[in-house]
Amino acid sequence: MNMKKTSNYPIGVFDSGLGGLTVLKHLLEFLPNEDFIYLGDLANLPYGNKSQKNIVDYSIKCAQFLQSKNVKSIIIACNTASSYACNIIRESTEIPIYNVIDPCVEEVINSNVRKVAVLGTEKTVESNIYSNSIKINQPKIEVYNKACPLFVPIVEEGLEGTEIASSVIDYYLKDIKRKKIDQLILGCTHYPILIDDLKNYFGKYVSILHSGPIIAKTLSLSIEGAYKNTPKISYYVTDSPQRFEKYGSKFLSKKINSVNLVTL
The missing domain is CATH 3.40.50.1860 (Rossmann fold)
Known part of the structure; x- marks a missing residue:
């Protein structure tokens, strides 16, 4: 063209x-x-x-x-x-x-993070595309994957900022929180709607990355x-x-x- x-x-x-x-x-x-x-x-x-x-x-x-x-x-x-x-x-x-995956991977491998958690749909997590792409370039970065299938309906129903959202976040991510991660990758384009809930849950020392910007x-x-x-x-x-x-x-x-x- x-x-x-x-x-x-x-x-x-x-x-x-x-x-x-x-x-x-x-x-x-x-x-x-x-x-x-x-x-x-x-x-x-x-x-x-x-x-x-x-x-x-x-x-x-x-x-x-x-x-x-x-x-x-x-x-x-x-x-x-x-x-x-x-x-x-x-x-x-x-x-x-x-x-929306390659730019996020590029951002991670060019940073100084040591532990990263990837949140996504069942199929995205099953593909291991984030883990594989990150580890090919930076094998020392620890990558934890977690499917969070209820996040999408929570967002679709406008339940961000509610006790329901907080409970579901804790249900999925309490084990991830114990890992003391440096960065959270929102591997689903619905999840940025929950970014304030996730910031409140993980605190100021965990950076949150999503594909939009x-x-x-x-x-x-x-x-x-x-x-x-x-x-x-x-x-x-x-x-x-x-x-x-x-x-x-x-x-x-x-x-x-x-x-x-x-x-x-």
């Missing part, structure tokens, strides 16, 4: 649902002149408990939809899809494909920028547009006015 011609094309972002909006939020801050197309595959939410085959199939369809909209690059704003489908999607297209910074340094006075954001979902519109503003910290329903 001719970069001069495509620099004003939109950037595509997809996730299984609402969580990827925590990534889009930071993309809008770092790339204020870009158009974005966001696709939430709510019909197949969540990806985190699906088979590898289905995760790959769903992700390919999402990428194909975004390509049909002439995007100049795609961000896979879902850790589960990033774990299993990123390389397959990259092989099928010439446009740049970014995932890191991938946004990475893109801002590598993508051919657009120059528009009034950038446009388009939202598409495969199910429940009213729910997406109602709850999406919490993830994005910005009102969502119009959502399009599509079939992939």
